[in-house]
Amino acid sequence: MNRHLLSIDDLEVADIHQIFTTAAEMHDVQKREVKKLPALRGRTVINLFFEDSTRTRSSFEIAGKWLSADVINLSAKGSSASKGESLRDTALTVTAMGIDGLVVRHSASGAAEQISRWVDVPVINAGDGTHEHPTQALLDGYALTRKLGTLEGRHVAIVGDVTHSRVFRSNVKSLVKLGASVTVVAPPTLMPAGVGDWSKQAGFATSYDLDAVLPEVDAVMMLRVQRERMSGGFFPTAREYTIGYGLTRDRLALLKPGAPILHPGPMNRGLEISPDAADAADSLVLDQVSSGVAVRMSVLYHLLAGEPETIGGGSA
């Protein structure tokens, strides 16, 4: 497996399957009384989060601790970054203390890769700007695989603010690698420019018509509409967005029976996803959260537990 996890491109299909297999075993640890595996005992992992996050950060923290690693959270607000320290100095200062792994979230696309070139420890991208969020895509894929079995030949819809979504970018890559076909649905104002060429190359379809796509898919992933977008002229009002592109109660009836509903969270109930959809029997939202810990345990284990020389070499 690759030394860093910066993008889904760093993973072969076999690596993704290995991560899923390991995650399935890690998932069992959640149900035990003693939630500890000694695999990363003595290893130190720093969560370097320059952007707010409760979900991803606590998920990585729990994952590291359940593997017996020492996990330390550094956030931009409490750090010298707010005093104007450069990204490079922050990264080098932190790793100079002799740590074993970095989990990085930053508002600039490419930040995680940049950091990986300065430090000599494995770096995991926990979300960089609008670029990628590989562990989110992995946990989505894992949760879907648990529900549907193999994703080979399955059709998944990703709906929402695609232009600004790193969750979408990582998911499209992983779902296509796993053999699924993906249709991306968004209003024209939230579809990235040049998506036509990109989609041909990357193997996904695009549509502006949610009602036409929903009956065709085996699973639907709703993306959060960020508050900043509401006043950016991307759609007339929040209500207009919901009417055109929200997973309303009526739209639930369009879905195939048993088709899972995903959302990376946090949800804007009533905006992109109705309470009926969020709490439906087929909603995988809570599964995604518990899958997140298992998948992040799996990623931390595969990147940090093995022979140092093989991290960055071939796969096991």
Add this chain to the structure above:
Amino acid sequence: MPTHDKVPAQGRVVLDAGDISRALVRISHEILERNKGAEDLLLLGLHTRGVPLAHRIAANIATVEGTTVATGSLDVTMYRDDLRSHPTRAPHRTELPAGGIDGKTVVLVDDVLYSGRTIRAALDALSDLGRPAVVRLAVLVDRGHRELPIRADHVGKNLPTARSERVSLRLSETDGEDEVTIQ
């Protein structure tokens, strides 16, 4: 030791299918004798080939005592002391029977006992899963060269070996036929 998926046939055969079958029958009887029956008995096979061995022992016990013995599997990958010297691999299934291991007589089942480090890892794994009343160990082959104070309660065959030699078990469930080879 990294586990193989399928072991190719090579080397000198030290136990053939008949020897293996007779050894397992004897081990099954010994387990029942030691436990004075099948009550509270729990067989846990260590991946990979300890698992089919545990199932065969359970089948033998069912024939002799007429009762089903709880059987499960244990993966010790996360508890190994040599994680840093190999590439990582995905763990196998740990499946405990309903009722867990608390208060039970757990018999760990493995194919080859060598340094004892796998068993040490298994004991650590067990202590995170519950508190058995008793833990015993049954192995098909004991090849010596212990590096830790670990011993088996039930042994199919004691096989003196040189460290340079490799002892391999092939089972019909995993490799198509039953035999123990040394090379």
